[in-house]
Amino acid sequence: MALIRQKRLPQLHLSLPVPSSTPGQRPKPAFTPAPAPTLIKASTPTALSSQFRLADFDKLAVLGRGNGGTVYKVRHRETYALYALKVQHYGDPAAAAEADILSRTASPFVVRCHSVLPAAASGDVAMLLELVDGGSxxxxxxxxxxxxxxxxxxxxxxxxxxxxxxxxxxxxxxxxxxxxxxxxxxxxxxxxxxxxxxxxxxxxxxxxxxxxxxxxxxxxxxxxxxxxxxxxxxxxxxxxxxxxxxxxxxxxxxxxxxxxxxxxxxxxxxxxxxxxxxxxxxxxxxxxxxxxxxxxxxxxxxxxxxxxxxxxxxxxxxxxxxxxxxxxxxxxxxxxxxxxx
CATH class of the missing domain: 1.10.510.10 (Transferase(Phosphotransferase) domain 1)
Incomplete structure (x- = not known):
């Protein structure tokens, strides 16, 4: 059996309001396929914004903790927009990979990453995510x-x-x-x-x-x-x-x-x-x-x-x-x- 480990952040509940700012052949299934519905149109993925700094935000609450980091509810000091800030500690390579993947997406069905913020010299990676108000x-x-x-x-x-x-x-x-x-x-x-x-x-x-x-x-x-x-x-x-x-x-x-x-x-x-x-x-x-x-x-x-x-x-x-x-x-x-x- 292959060794299976739990991921480093198994239960980060991002109680994330949306910010105000801008191979083989498969047998046929029992049901008859029809044309898939059109997804809601979303903007084309672009490079993550670099306009934010960690110093621009006030931490309001801890939304979740894991072995590799912490998720905070934060507020932008100038616009008062609310976000979720996911901080991965100790230079975890998975954090950089996650930020790269999210930079490729722009869908109403995928949580949005607004920016990857410059963090401390410790190697922490901080992602500024949209805040989804109902939780997991x-x-x-x-x-x-x-x-x-x-x-x-x-x-x-x-x-x-x-x-x-x-x-x-x-x-x-x-x-x-x-x-x-x-x-x-x-x-x-x-x-x-x-x-x-x-x-x-x-x-x-x-x-x-x-x-x-x-x-x-x-x-x-x-x-x-x-x-x-x-x-x-x-x-x-x-x-x-x-x-x-x-x-x-x-x-x-x-x-x-x-x-x-x-x-x-x-x-x-x-x-x-x-x-x-x-x-x-x-x-x-x-x-x-x-x-x-x-x-x-x-x-x-x-x-x-x-x-x-x-x-x-x-x-x-x-x-x-x-x-x-x-x-x-x-x-x-x-x-x-x-x-x-």
């Missing part, structure tokens, strides 16, 4: 519990749109999980935390990196020796999204029995050899059941692609206005102080 889906689940299907369909649609944008640019995330999907009270979901993401040199390139969060790794990442030592990273992102959607629906980690401790051995058995939790008709709609099943084929060659999932009835057949309203309501309730509920 992990923090929302821990406060609210299970997500209703209507809200979950909107979460899946936005996350898939983010992955479609990234994969089209040969960027693979490799750590999709509730903690790395951020929600706004306006009903938007953004992919965040690109600490172990990779830019592929060519379309269809296989990966050999097994760093990540074990609970959300696909079987071929968890047990590389059984899969030739390499894997399709886009299919791995699909598996991680499937586990994420199932977790949000069930209100707990779904691949182990309730209350069982997450250990390497238990996860190995569950991910590589265990059965996918069955969702009965009374528990979940047929559309949700089919969507999860399409994501969680243990053989990555049988998983639906991101483009196919965007046309799945659970996504394409949803009432967009109703789903967005349900997501906004959920995020607002989870973000409200206890006295306001």
């Amino acid at each position: 889906l992990d923090s929302i689940r821990s406060r609210h519990g299970a997500f209703p299907e209507a809200a979950l369909a909107e979460v899946a649609a936005h996350a898939l749109s983010g992955l479609a944008y990234l994969h089209a640019r040969r960027i693979v995330h490799l750590d999709i999980k509730p903690a790395n999907l951020l929600a706004s009270t306006a009903g938007d979901i953004k992919v965040a935390d690109f600490g172990i993401a990779k830019v592929l040199s060519r379309a269809g390139e296989q990966c050999t990196s097994y760093v990540g969060t074990t609970a959300y790794m696909s079987p071929e990442r968890f047990d590389p020796e059984a899969h030739g030592g390499h894997y399709d990273p886009c299919a791995a992102d699909v598996w991680s999204l499937g586990v994420t959607i199932l977790e949000l629906f069930m209100g707990r980690y779904p691949l182990l029995p309730a209350g069982q401790q997450l250990s390497w051995a238990s996860l190995m058995c569950a991910v590589c050899f265990g059965e996918t939790p069955a969702l009965s008709d009374g528990m979940a709609s047929l559309e949700l059941q089919g969507f999860v099943a399409a994501c969680l084929h243990k053989d990555y060659r049988n998983r639906a692609s991101v483009a196919e999932l965007l046309t799945h009835p659970f996504i394409a057949g949803r009432d967009v206005a109703s789903s967005r309203c349900a997501l906004r309501k959920l995020v607002s309730q989870a973000s409200a102080p206890p006295s306001a509920l």
Whole structure:
């Protein structure tokens, strides 16, 4: 088995308001693919701004801590715009890689990096990120519990749109999980935390990196020796999204029995050899059941692609206005102080 380690910042919850300033053949899926929906138009990626300095910001709160750094809520002294400042300590090379990847993106479904700020001589790297006011889906689940299907369909649609944008640019995330999907009270979901993401040199390139969060790794990442030592990273992102959607629906980690401790051995058995939790008709709609099943084929060659999932009835057949309203309501309730509920 390959040695698998947790990433250095496993649970940075970027409680991020948007600043006011400017290879094998895959069998056909059970559903019939249709043309993928057009993504919201975004500006062309440009070089990160160098107009900011660390001295221009006041720290207001700590949003998250990890072994490699800290995320702060900060305010620009002149404009009063709010941001999230992610400071990676000790010259971590992953920080420079993350900044490089974010400089390539300009999508409403991916958290924006406004600038990489000059930091102390210690080698720290500071990224000025947009502030998404609802926090991570992990923090929302821990406060609210299970997500209703209507809200979950909107979460899946936005996350898939983010992955479609990234994969089209040969960027693979490799750590999709509730903690790395951020929600706004306006009903938007953004992919965040690109600490172990990779830019592929060519379309269809296989990966050999097994760093990540074990609970959300696909079987071929968890047990590389059984899969030739390499894997399709886009299919791995699909598996991680499937586990994420199932977790949000069930209100707990779904691949182990309730209350069982997450250990390497238990996860190995569950991910590589265990059965996918069955969702009965009374528990979940047929559309949700089919969507999860399409994501969680243990053989990555049988998983639906991101483009196919965007046309799945659970996504394409949803009432967009109703789903967005349900997501906004959920995020607002989870973000409200206890006295306001």
